[in-house]
Amino acid sequence: EGIQPQEYTLIKLKIIHEETPYTKAHGDVLADLSHKNIYLVAGTLRPETMYGQTNCFINPNGDYSAVAVNDSDVFICTKQSARNMSYQDLSRERGKVAELKTLKGWDILGRKLKAPNSVYDHIFTLPMLTINMSKATGVVTSVPSDAPDDYIALNDLKADEAMRKKYYITPEMVDYEVVPIIYIDEEFGNKAAVVACEKYGVKNQYDEKNLKLAKDEVYTKGFYSGKMDIGSFKGTPVKDAKNLIRDQLIADNLACTYWE
Template sequence: MEGRKVYLAAATLRPETMYGQTNCWALPDGIYGAFEINDTDVFILTARAALNLAYQHLSRVPEKPTCLCELSGYDLIGLALKSPLAFSETLYALPMLTVLTDKGTGIVTSVPSDSPDDFMALQDLVTKPALRVKYGVKDEWVLPHKVVPINPHS
């Protein structure tokens, strides 16, 4: 994929929350692929999502996704990412066991301030060193994210 722009293609129904994005989630046992969108862009997502995009003219070959290589969710964990709307300069792909690969793209943006599922999954990684070890998650990928409490009396 050298010389191409590679995107971890996350789907969201709430783009207005992307300012609070702390990471992306992938299903560790999920099957993903690197699919050609055109001559320069490659999206990493599930084959089902790539097929749906191909029918929307987002495939180098119309209506036929072209997979350059297959990847597992484990391959994605730890990827350093840049999200155009996030405050953090670098985000990481982290494991989440409840990601559905038959919805969206199988890659999920994480905004713990707006999603209880995201909050709990991130807290599990923060508070359970054994979980980080199991999935090869480095401390610096999760420990800097502190919850900002909101005081209802101010």
């Protein structure tokens, strides 16, 4: 990380309260907060890609906090990010974190979520072991069409029944198709991450070397050659649509800006 601050868009993924296979077995740490609006807040650099969300990743072994940001809304994120938010007008009192409880990633696996702009009515939280708990909120929303990390981690879960069982993930929770949202060119089409993972033979989410090759190419081409292939800015270059879509999400109270 450099000295340059990084601007993220925080996407508010609202939890739809329901029993999950995990809460059935171990109880629900969020039960007493169910009268509040509880959001998993995911830090993204690509707000224009939210149409393609198929799931949200959390680190099962990570430490998260449920924090009151006002009288009705609770954010789930890392404590460190909640501290930063409290200096960015995202808390009841400046510099104070109103922590309601601490939880493990495990406690929020397999949750049903309403994801802003996603073409899917609802999506689920899934485990991703490579999430960095020191970066942004520790919550990563997943867009497998344009993020090789997301595509390969979702594929790993689709392919690995033992892994799903371990984390109380049902087949229904991973039964989501990649959504075409950005058209790049003849080679990458409108599912750049899928094409790049095949091109570089990415084996799984731990195949760092090939993942890096796939990511470098997809991110650069997506930014400079990509055009929106969905939504109200369809046909607009990604680099122009990005801020327009972010501003719309913020105006609709579905997202906010976060710096670190």
